[in-house]
Structure formats: C-alpha cells, structure tokens
C-alpha cells in the first residue's frame with residue numbers, strides 16, 4: 001500500500017515537474033487544483049467582540065429639525081459611546097460645542113467644537129457611532145449638542161448639556 005501511494009506521488013510529482021519545467025514545490029501545487037471545503041473554517045469568529053461599544057451608551061436622535069439625547073449630564077474622563085441616529089429626511093451634522101450665543105457665530109462654534117460628525121455621514125436614516133471622552137476643560141465650559149446648519153440650529157437643533165468633574 002505505502003509503496004503504491006509513494007509511487008503514485010512520485011509519478012505525479014514527476015509529471016508536474018516535467019510539465020512546468022522543474023520547479024521544486026511540485027507537491028504543494030496538487031491540492032491547489034481541488035480546494036475541498038476549507039473555506040468555511042476560515043471565516044467565523046473574531047468579528048463579534050471587536051464592536052467598539054466600551055463606553056456608556058448615549059442615544060442621540062436627530063430629526064427635521066430636532067435633537068434629543070438619552071443623557072444630558074456627563075462626567076469628565078468617562079468614555080461615552082454616542083449612537084447618533086438621523087430619523088429625519090434631511091442631512092444633519094452633530095456637534096458638541098459652545099452655544100452659538102457664546103461662540104459668536106455658527107462657524108465660530110464649529111471651529112472650537114469638541115466633537116464634529118459632518119453631515120455627509122448623517123444623511124436621512126443614517127446612524128453613526130462615535131466614542132468620546134470629555135476632557136477636564138469641558139467641565140468649566142458651557143456646552144450643547146447641536147446641528148450647526150443655518151436654520152436647523154435656529155429651529156431648535158440644540159440641546160444644553162452639563163459636564164461635571
């Protein structure tokens with residue numbers, strides 16, 4: 001039995017070597033032509049625990065033109081996972097900034113924002129998950145969640161939040 005098997009392999013190997021002009025790893029080329037169901041074993045596992053929901057979950061809901069949050073009081077140094085859902089039909093952005101009345105203008109507020117999720121990521125029906133931890137300086141700052149698009153903000157897309165140490 002062994003001899004026959006060996007013989008078959010040797011003959012096979014010789015055929016292949018002859019066929020492709022004497023390249024050494026002839027044996028490894030044989031199984032390649034018949035990949036027998038090895039694929040499913042490679043795929044599963046390793047994808048589930050990677051989800052980055054380490055922080056306290058905060059559900060932020062955007063509408064046309066509203067903003068709501070499951071939490072409005074936060075603590076410095078604590079990681080939060082913001083799950084921002086746009087239930088409206090229009091694109092919105094989500095920002096954590098000083099109020100526009102304090103910053104001076106929509107642009108000024110945006111420039112000094114602690115966190116910005118641009119509107120190209122928050123089209124109608126979109127959901128974005130962001131990890132964010134408030135720095136020490138946030139505790140002494142007046143802050144709000146907002147959409148800083150003209151009219152949206154004035155229509156009410158702002159929500160005062162409190163950050164404590």
Ligand SMILES: [Cu+2]
Pocket residue numbers: 065091092093147148149152153157
């Ligand atoms: Cu908006």
